Amino acid sequence: MLAVEQLTRRFGANVAVDNASFTVDRPMMIGVIGRSGAGKSTLLRMVNRLTDASAGRILFNGEDVLGYRGAAKRRWQSQCAMIFQQFNLVPRMDVVTNVLHGTLNRRSTAATLFNLWPEDDIHRAIEILDRLGIAEQAPKRAEALSGGQQQRVAIARALMQDPAMILADEPIASLDPMNAQVVMQALRRIHEEDGRMVIANLHTLDTARRYCDRVIGMRDGRIVFDGTPAQLTTGVARDIYGADASFSEAATSTEIGALERHPVHA
Ligand SMILES: Nc1ncnc2c1ncn2[C@@H]1O[C@H](COP(=O)(O)OP(=O)(O)O)[C@@H](O)[C@H]1O
Numbered sequence: 001m002l003a004v005e006q007l008t009r010r011f012g013a014n015v016a017v018d019n020a021s022f023t024v025d026r027p028m029m030i031g032v033i034g035r036s037g038a039g040k041s042t043l044l045r046m047v048n049r050l051t052d053a054s055a056g057r058i059l060f061n062g063e064d065v066l067g068y069r070g071a072a073k074r075r076w077q078s079q080c081a082m083i084f085q086q087f088n089l090v091p092r093m094d095v096v097t098n099v100l101h102g103t104l105n106r107r108s109t110a111a112t113l114f115n116l117w118p119e120d121d122i123h124r125a126i127e128i129l130d131r132l133g134i135a136e137q138a139p140k141r142a143e144a145l146s147g148g149q150q151q152r153v154a155i156a157r158a159l160m161q162d163p164a165m166i167l168a169d170e171p172i173a174s175l176d177p178m179n180a181q182v183v184m185q186a187l188r189r190i191h192e193e194d195g196r197m198v199i200a201n202l203h204t205l206d207t208a209r210r211y212c213d214r215v216i217g218m219r220d221g222r223i224v225f226d227g228t229p230a231q232l233t234t235g236v237a238r239d240i241y242g243a244d245a246s247f248s249e250a251a252t253s254t255e256i257g258a259l260e261r262h263p264v265h266a
Pocket residue numbers: 011014015016017034035036037038039040041042043
């Protein structure tokens with residue numbers, strides 16, 4: 001399905017992603033882990049074509065993704081919907097309109113200006129919100145919702161595009177543990193029920209372990225681990241995070257239990 005081949009991105013002298021290669025042959029849920037600056041976001045942004053690659057190739061079903069221009073590029077971008085840490089909703093706009101923005105790629109500017117949404121799309125938006133457990137929030141302004149609800153609205157907006165793949169860049173980094181769980185469960189369900197591929201950048205190990213079929217570990221732009229959660233031993237984790245022997249998993253944990261056992265002091 002997806003093949004990333006020797007993908008590199010340089011920013012001046014800095015190599016953000018360094019010769020990264022991996023292939024995905026069936027829709028999986030993949031967690032990309034690594035410390036801040038490891039190159040996780042740049043990797044996802046290159047897949048989505050938000051950032052250009054300096055070298056390498058990305059193939060999807062045999063097609064050269066990096067060669068797409070214009071309409072082909074826009075089509076690709078709706079095939080691999082992005083979700084961001086800060087939700088990127090329009091705060092003062094109601095929830096259902098935010099979700100309808102997921103169809104913008106195939107709408108005319110005039111229709112958008114005058115807020116003319118096809119009735120079918122409105123029904124579908126409500127259905128998707130319902131599936132995510134937030135249909136009753138549809139008429140509210142996005143800014144009135146909790147973080148966990150806002151991230152589910154962002155997921156609903158992504159689903160409006162009917163994407164083959166969801167690319168989530170730290171989707172739970174701004175959420176409390178309870179909401180983080182709800183959002184990760186929603187992504188997992190979408191993967192299992194719809195057969196969509198999910199690639200999520202996660203800065204915590206336990207989340208990747210719990211929800212993902214496969215974990216890719218990045219360090220200094222390079223992929224230093226690619227395997228199952230079971231293969232991700234503490235030793236491997238230490239290597240990914242570049243930590244010394246004092247490395248503790250609790251330090252990278254979002255788990256409620258771990259937080260209670262090891263309170264994080266601000
Ligand atoms: N637009 C940019 N301009 C310059 N440097 C960048 C840019 N985006 C990312 N970088 C650099 O690339 C490296 C990888 O960043 P990033 O992909 O954001 O890592 P992560 O998501 O793992 O925290 C970092 O050193 C970062 O400073």
